[in-house]
């Protein structure tokens with residue numbers, strides 16, 4: 001089953017992905033992401049936030065530092081274990097739960113804010129997840145998604161050429177891939193089975209949030225200049241990261 005395959009893949013990536021997140025925590029990117037969170041959502045003042053697909057807990061820890069009361073979920077227990085350790089090392093109290101993005105066993109209207117980075121692209125049922133997030137939000141609550149068209153190149157030959165070109169250029173400048181060749185192959189094989197590999201985003205998200213009855217949807221098409229270093233900006237030239245903020 002695809003869901004189990006995705007869980008196994010991310011379980012195997014927990015260690016290397018954690019290293020990547022540790023580096024983000026230790027450089028100027030941490031402040032850059034904090035500024036984006038504050039721009040869209042303000043500081044916490046004990047408001048309740050949910051980080052969906054928290055991985056090693058990068059956003060959960062940042063949000064706790066911004067004075068939010070944080071709950072973080074992930075499908076993968078190995079990732080949650082990394083996140084628990086990182087939260088303890090950062091001295092942050094965060095409630096971690098194992099859950100699927102589209103089925104979080106918490107009451108309606110539990111959260112003021114839901115944040116998710118680099119997760120929607122890998123969901124077999126992304127529309128269901130957005131419906132679930134709306135259920136979990138209080139009235140006038142916000143969803144904040146950061147993501148990109150990470151695998152659109154698999155369905156568009158011209159983009160594949162661009163992807164290969166910028167990967168080579170970035171590697172010449174010292175970019176090192178975080179996943180092993182076998183993991184990259186498995187990630188692409190999974191991506192070929194996912195619906196958003198074949199959609200243009202954030203246009204898809206805008207339409208999906210409207211379909212889920214969100215009232216206001218704000219998009220920032222390219223946040224790479226803000227959150228990526230020079231080599232990543234080069235690498236992601238064909239498909240930069242975007243931000244999308246939807247209000248209930």
Ligand SMILES: C[S@@+](CC[C@H](N)C(=O)[O-])C[C@H]1O[C@@H](n2cnc3c(N)ncnc32)[C@H](O)[C@@H]1O
Pocket residue numbers: 006010011021052053054055056057058059073074075076079099100101102116117118119122123
């Ligand atoms: C690319 S990582 C992003 C982690 C984190 N949000 C970050 O940006 O550092 C994707 C995460 O989504 C989790 N994940 C995958 N499928 C999921 C699902 N259906 N529900 C919840 N989490 C899921 C993975 O275990 C992994 O931790």
